[in-house]
Amino acid sequence: MKINNVDVKIKKMDIEQIDDELIMYEQLSKQVIMFNGTASRIWNFLTSFDETNDNVQTRDIVEELFCRYTISKANLEKISDDVEEILQKFIEAGLIEIS
């Protein structure tokens, strides 16, 4: 899959869910990562495209959040920045690997 036109691989993790939050565990590094509700929504959205050839754009994720949460159109730009930040954090944590 691609995110914003870049080929990526999503890391395989053991995952558990509590309410709308995800808890992930990477056995090799023994690392536990906890996502809040929004990060969990974005993660679930991204992983639904894993092993496809789809190219997910930031705006697709924003739209997904827009559908799920009550977000005013005025805030869309801010949301877009937040999504970019979360994607960057996924990359920094090694959850998304750039191929």
Place this chain on the structure above:
Amino acid sequence: MNDTCSIKILKLFYLATMILCTLVDGYIYDSNRLIFYNENLDPSDIEKIDKYINENSDSEKLKNKIEAHNADSVDVNLIGLSRVGICLTNGCNLRCNYCGDNASDENTASLELDDILFFVTDVMKRWKIRKLTTKKEDPLDIYFTGGGEPSYKWELFEQTVLMVKRKCDENHIPLSLGITTNGMLTEYQRDFIAEHFNKIMLSFDGLPKIQNKNRHSKLYPDTSSVAEHTIESLVRKKVQFTIRTTIWQDDFCYMKNMAEYIFDKFGESSFEWSILPVIPMGRALKRVRRDHEILKEGNFLEYYLDTLEYVKNTYGSRNISTPIFPNSLTSIYCGALAYNCSCPWLLPNKTIVTCLEACNSKTVIGRIEDNKIKYFDKCCDKLLKIYQEKFTECQNCIAYRFCRGGCPAKHLICQEEESEMSDWECSMIQKYWTYIFSKILTGETCFGWKTKRVDIDEIKRYNVLELDRVDGNIR
């Protein structure tokens, strides 16, 4: 009780090492190797035995582990959890004369439903982390007790139970609920508890006159009859439960009468009868301070053994126990040390502590603050401090491998109160193990223990006996 069993501490100096062993009925008990051999063996024979049987005690390693922590500033280390406790309220409808929490009209503080929701949600996350990191999926144990009567504020209690069950159900977490209750319940409340709880402990002091003397109330002139109705209701519902009898030292003589009353009245059913001598804390302290000379004379083991024998002969097999005697090998006895806390407790004042029984010296490891659970990075742990002392101080005791210094909360309370009651409890545990050893050294089995002959050719002639479990599962 076999009074001929003598315990002597022998200091055997050899190989430049001081080995402290205990003498029981002509046998030396080597607690490092969990073996017994004849007291008349020469040092050279003992040296040979030691050569062929390795020490299986990890005391040094454990000591280093415990002493690696500075009790004044301990790292709070809570990641995965499968057991927690909730103390809903300090309020109670009884005023028991040994109440550890000194329940009174002045302190009826209670948690709010939201506090419990925050705590339980955090605990559920930690249960999931435990599942991810250990692959263990045993049920999340949530226990309600302490502070007061968990069901005292019924609406809060009922809402809490239903909320916890719903949350765990929604998140696919297997749940086991436990409660200790005084049994002052209506039929509806008994039904509710029977339906939702897996572990039920009901306090009843064995005989109506003793129950009403110890566990009194302005609301219930006869607490015994209400508690008995609750027991009868649980028996009718075929629920497994425990009757907990807390007993003053000078009431030990009634133990057999209590057994008669309980087993005659409630018949042959699936309850366990658990007998606990009064712990000198809270309201009990007043009497302990006044009467400790009389109380410390009470020989719990003697009455307990007599009662077991009487029940066995009169009623056949019945489930009777006491939490006072540790009955398995242990590494670190206390699960309430902050660095290794296995069961945090949420208290009515919104703090989270490691142990309910530590009175004014509870180790606070977190609190609910601004609608969030906040665990501290570090805390001061008085329980660890005293446990560090006892872990070393007690290593020559006959019971050391089974209690490793024992309950630090009890030691701490007695130390602060300058009471001798923790020594009393220690002496009971020592008597218990002396009794077991004296039995198994004659070839009998006792409380699940036995000896087996060490089968090593080079030392066969010394008739060395090894401590063993009847079920073969010594660890």
